[in-house]
Amino acid sequence: MSRPVIGISTYQDPARWGVWEMPAVLLPAAYPRLVRAAGGLAVLLPPDDAEDAARDTVAALDGLVIAGGADVEPARYGAAADPRTGPPARERDAWEMALIRAAIDRQVPLLGICRGMQLLNVALGGTLIQHLEDHTGGLGVFGSHPVTPVAGTAYADAVPETTMVPAYHHQAVDRLGTGLLASAHAPDGTVEALELPDHGSLVLGVQWHPEMGQDTRVMAALVRAAGERAAQAPRTPDPSSRAPRTPVN
Numbered sequence: 651m652s653r654p655v656i657g658i659s660t661y662q663d664p665a666r667w668g669v670w671e672m673p674a675v676l677l678p679a680a681y682p683r684l685v686r687a688a689g690g691l692a693v694l695l696p697p698d699d700a701e702d703a704a705r706d707t708v709a710a711l712d713g714l715v716i717a718g719g720a721d722v723e724p725a726r727y728g729a730a731a732d733p734r735t736g737p738p739a740r741e742r743d744a745w746e747m748a749l750i751r752a753a754i755d756r757q758v759p760l761l762g763i764c765r766g767m768q769l770l771n772v773a774l775g776g777t778l779i780q781h782l783e784d785h786t787g788g789l790g791v792f793g794s795h796p797v798t799p800v801a802g803t804a805y806a807d808a809v810p811e812t813t814m815v816p817a818y819h820h821q822a823v824d825r826l827g828t829g830l831l832a833s834a835h836a837p838d839g840t841v842e843a844l845e846l847p848d849h850g851s852l853v854l855g856v857q858w859h860p861e862m863g864q865d866t867r868v869m870a871a872l873v874r875a876a877g878e879r880a881a882q883a884p885r886t887p888d889p890s891s892r893a894p895r896t897p898v899n
Contacts, residue, residue, distance in 0.1 A: 654876035680861035688869035704748035713876030716766030732780035767855025774827025803833035815858035
């Protein structure tokens with residue numbers, strides 16, 4: 651059986667290599683490494699126009715990962731920006747929110763990591779805490795803290811015990827989005843995982859960075875769900891996103 655195809659969102663930033671300095675599509679290499687270690691086939695998803703392109707992109711996947719990164723713009727959940735909130739990444743917000751909605755609509759298994767979990771919460775109407783302390787190891791350094799699962803959740807099925815996780819974030823979930831369930835917490839009560847139960851496919855977010863650790867179980871849960879979906883419902887284009895084509899003689 652072929653490996654499930656797992657798409658990972660990327661982002662555009664200035665980059666420099668060799669003699670070149672120009673905008674580049676970026677993603678830390680740890681993400682595709684984790685997908686491969688968990689048994690999936692990783693493909694990188696460059697930013698594109700939202701909505702129609704997102705539906706076509708998700709239709710070609712067995713599973714989707716929304717990667718970590720910049721703060722979500724507070725205007726997306728009706729809040730003014732805290733002075734400690736980073737600059738907005740509006741195009742990235744729009745593209746990844748469109749990917750999230752397309753995955754949920756098509757029941758494509760979804761994993762949001764750090765920013766990806768926060769964006770999943772916002773996409774479903776939730777809000778964020780814009781700043782908290784002690785969830786990093788310092789500027790540019792991953793911290794570590796325990797995360798305890800909530801019994802009976804999909805996350806607890808994948809990781810049933812309290813584990814130490816690599817973390818680097820200063821924002822977190824505040825009010826949960828519609829239908830979402832908190833499925834793990836840090837000792838200070840921060841929501842560390844959330845999911846959309848009874849949806850028909852795995853929709854899971856984790857606040858930490860599993861790609862920076864050795865535990866593959868969270869990603870393996872996504873790959874497993876993606877493989878099950880692929881066996882039951884092969885990838886097909888979304889006809890609603892495609893205009894009729896005129897035959898060429």
